Amino acid sequence: MALELIIGLTEHRTFGNIFQAFLIEKRVSFYSIAKLVKLHDLPELKLNQHQEELVRLCNQYSDEALVKKFSKQKESGKFFQEMDHTLFQDHISPYIDQYMRQIALLLMQQKTRLFFKQVKYSNLYDEDRIEVPETFSLATFCFERNDEGTRYSLAIEHEGKPLNIRNKNLAIVTSQPCSFVWQNKMFLFRHISAKKLLPFLDKEFIQIPKAVEDKYFETFILNTVKNYPVKASGFTIENCDSHKSMLLSMEPNLQMEPVFVPRFKYGEAEYLPNNKSTVFVNLQKQGDNYHFKKYRRDFDWETQQLQFLEQLGLEEKTGTLLPKGLDLLDQTDRLFELLKWIGKHKQELHEAGIDIQQNQFEKRYSTATQDLDVEIKTSEDWFDIYAKVRFGDFEIPFIKLKRNILNGIREFELPNGEVAILPKEWFAEYEDLLPFAKQEGQALKLRKYHYQLLKKRLKGIDKTFFQRLEKIGQTAAHPVALPSNIQATLRSYQEEGFSWMYHLYEHQFGGCLADDMGLGKTLQTLTLLLKLKRMKRQILVTDPTESKEQGELFEENSDEQTQPAALIVMPTSLIHNWENEIKKFVPSMKAYKYVGVQRKKALNLKGIISYYDIILTTYGTVRNDYELLKEHEFFYLILDESQNIKNSGSKTYQTITKLNAKHRLVLTGTPIENSLSDLWSQINFLNKGLLGNQAYFKREFITPIEKKNDPEKQEKLKTLIRPFVLRRTKEEVARDLPPxxxxxxxxxxxxxxxxxxxxxxxxxxxxxxxxxxxxxxxxxxxxxxxxxxxxxxxxxxxxxxxxxxxxxxxxxxxxxxxxxxxxxxxxxxxxxxxxxxxxxxxxxxxxxxxxxxxxxxxxxxxxxxxxxxxxxxxxxxxxxxxxxxxxxxxxxxxxxxxxxxxxxxxxxxxxxxxxxxxxxxxxxxxxxxxxxxxxxxxxxxxxxxxxxxxxxxxxxxxxxxxxxxxxxxxxxxxx
Structure with missing residues (x-):
């Protein structure tokens, strides 16, 4: 005969009423219990999903399961004998109660039968059957207030009919929420606990004396109004469901990272989205009258508001909201993005009834939109940069942000006391530019050789002018015609080097030709000087080195200007080579050796500079004759083996850099011998200030690159010097070289x-x-x-x-x-x-x-x-x-x-x-x-x-x- 799974309500020796799962077999007039079902029996039984779940729930509080969970002892009998009362009340009883409640709810939903099961007997009868309803019973607290005090009673309804439990023999099944069995029928409640129900088993009502009325209204009655249906007489309860709004609060989380915290406000109550409370009650006492305002949460509306914020780009992160992609940003970047998001969506948030707050910050941050307007004008030697920043209604000269950007300070105080967070992009774009910019009124002035720093900021720049500057780095695309009387055939890379130097000359920039040894730096330089040689008017009658009287050197009343000579400074050992190369490649150019005792200091140096195209001298001679040389201007000042001025504290550097010349050029195969400071000295000679002062260069480049190998700083330095340093290795130009x-x-x-x-x-x-x-x-x-x-x-x-x-x-x-x-x-x-x-x-x-x-x-x-x-x-x-x-x-x-x-x-x-x-x-x-x-x-x-x-x-x-x-x-x- 088939076996049936039923649930028996039986009495445990320690815990009272519990549910257990049994298999029963139908006899003529009764049911015989075949066995108590354990978990290990499930594989052998053909049960449906609900039945299997009932068995699992019943076995969660079997004696063996309870001993295993709450005790290290192996004997269940000893455990129950010695069980501490506090352990039972605070832990074991609530643990059993939660599973009993789940079983009761399952019994409401499906057809598994429930029986009273007496411990001593193994048979069940139809009269032991307990009816399980499909609906919950309703408990309503009834309060009556009069001059003597307040009393309250409990009215219970089931399926629309009153149920009087006074003096009834109820079998309590679960405590929280309450369920009980009376007259072979189980009654289940949604919320009320057994503790709230038990006093009314032997009382019709409970009286609250007038003396303690305030306390009861503020605690017990307020909580009752909040959690249960209430009928009131002598005081009022107002339902205020329509009084609701949403707050979006920007505040720090536990890690002190700024986040958005959404809150829903009902009257005076605020709820986080993960708070499951459904009702808030506010008590107001006016004179002798008590008035309750009851707010019921609108979860559908809350969901709609959260979905609206999601559409604006926010996503949920552990109970908080963030714009997408911010979880890996640091605190300042995240704060900026939150403020930016608020500024962008301020109008939409207002229309949706979402109020923005800032909580737990020491400062009040500005949510105004930020705009930077930059205009750049060109003058002869400078870029004039006019820039204004708008923070909402405030307009601030960009120059006032210079300190912030140079020192990495992103907070800027506005006139109204609010603090604006400056965009990181402004630092990335302008921290390279500002150290080199000179303030003049509300404008910034930047020397033209810093044009690389303006590549991304072309608004207002003369595009044609900028394109001319770009030729410096595109010599292959913009070749310059060679002088026709050069006595050499230049290789293609040498022609490019010559064109590069010529473009630098056009813009009055200094340059460093840093080709490998043997690639013809001398020839490229002489080609440039020959190209730039002017048709000099014959102001000088004779070679000044051959004349003894200064007056004989010049024609009378001649005040015309002539192009002065190029001064080429080199180690002594290179003088002869330069002299030979000049004779070989540019024989039409007049060269003078200003070295040794034969340099004829007594003669008028001005005449020599005017008559000759090239003057060759040495670093030692410049040091010794500095006072004489500094009085004259040269067309070009060219340093060969320019690493000789790498020590900026040396007398050589100090004297060389103070000489006057319209144009400057250095030649070296090794611009950096020991340290980046070598490079600074040579570049500063060429284009003073291009790399900032020495302290800035050390802080910004030498330390990060030499000690930390910082790739970002390396690229930044390359960007600054790229137009002014041309280096080709032998390998790079190998195809142009003979074997x-x-x-x-x-x-x-x-x-x-x-x-x-x-x-x-x-x-x-x-x-x-x-x-x-x-x-x-x-x-x-x-x-x-x-x-x-x-x-x-x-x-x-x-x-x-x-x-x-x-x-x-x-x-x-x-x-x-x-x-x-x-x-x-x-x-x-x-x-x-x-x-x-x-x-x-x-x-x-x-x-x-x-x-x-x-x-x-x-x-x-x-x-x-x-x-x-x-x-x-x-x-x-x-x-x-x-x-x-x-x-x-x-x-x-x-x-x-x-x-x-x-x-x-x-x-x-x-x-x-x-x-x-x-x-x-x-x-x-x-x-x-x-x-x-x-x-x-x-x-x-x-x-x-x-x-x-x-x-x-x-x-x-x-x-x-x-x-x-x-x-x-x-x-x-x-x-």
């Missing part, structure tokens, strides 16, 4: 070196001539060779002959200067010399710089190890090699520069040395530098090579040139 580029570097001797050389040359010449006269030419070859070798050594470095470590050498200084540039550019270089002693001198200097190097001489035993160290170690970038040891058998393709530091007449050995780097497998362009000391035996041989004279043929093609040389030719070499 092999050879240059000669002429090096002047130091003063003492020149004296020693001339003295020894005289002695050697006399010695050779005497030996030839005595022994003849053929037997004098050794003496000649010894004499010439000694002169070569003196031309290289006097200490190679004299052993004086303090001796100075112009060539040595130039070799090391070039080497230093290559190390800064991270190139690899082979240095070849005929003299091991020369390599040893370089080795000492290299070690003092702590540079990695390799050296290969005839004394080197582990050749392969030395070669591999240079080839494979990227930090090892210098290889010192003697010509005899390294002429053959080496493959050194990791190098892309070759120095021949003491060239001689037979190029075969030199070519073999060059081929160590320039050979099959070399994927880089190779630069070869031959260092030749001017006014020495080296220069005489070089001149012979260039003239391709018969004497040169003898030296170049002969292993023993002295066999064919004449006494006259020897005298010419030693002249």
């Amino acid at each position: 092999l580029t050879e240059q000669i570097r002429y090096c002047g001797m130091s003063k003492e070196q020149h004296k020693s050389y001339e003295r020894e040359k005289s002695i050697i010449r006399n010695s050779i001539l005497q030996n030839i006269e005595k022994e003849g030419m053929e037997k004098s070859a050794i003496v000649i060779l010894q004499g010439l070798t000694k002169l070569r050594q003196l031309a290289n470095h006097p200490s190679m002959v004299q052993g004086n470590e303090q001796a100075e050498s112009g060539k040595f200084d130039e070799i090391f200067r070039s080497l230093k540039n290559l190390m800064a550019e991270k190139h690899k270089v082979l240095i070849f010399s005929s003299f091991v002693s020369h390599l040893e001198l370089l080795k000492e200097k290299i070690e003092s710089e702590k540079w990695k190097y390799s050296i290969l001489t005839g004394r080197t035993t582990k050749r392969e190890k030395v070669i591999r160290a240079f080839q494979e170690d990227p930090e090892n970038r210098i290889f010192l090699i003697s010509l005899k040891a390294g002429g053959v058998g080496l493959n050194l393709t990791s190098a892309d520069y070759v120095f021949i530091i003491d060239p001689w007449w037979n190029p075969a050995a030199e070519n073999q040395a060059i081929n160590r780097a320039h050979r099959i497998g070399q994927d880089k362009k190779v630069f070869v530098y031959r260092f030749i000391t001017e006014a020495s035996i080296e220069e005489k041989i070089q001149l012979l090579k260039e003239r391709k004279s018969s004497l040169a043929e003898k030296f170049v093609n002969s292993n023993n040139p002295f066999q064919a040389i004449t006494q006259k030719e020897i005298i010419n070499l030693l002249s």
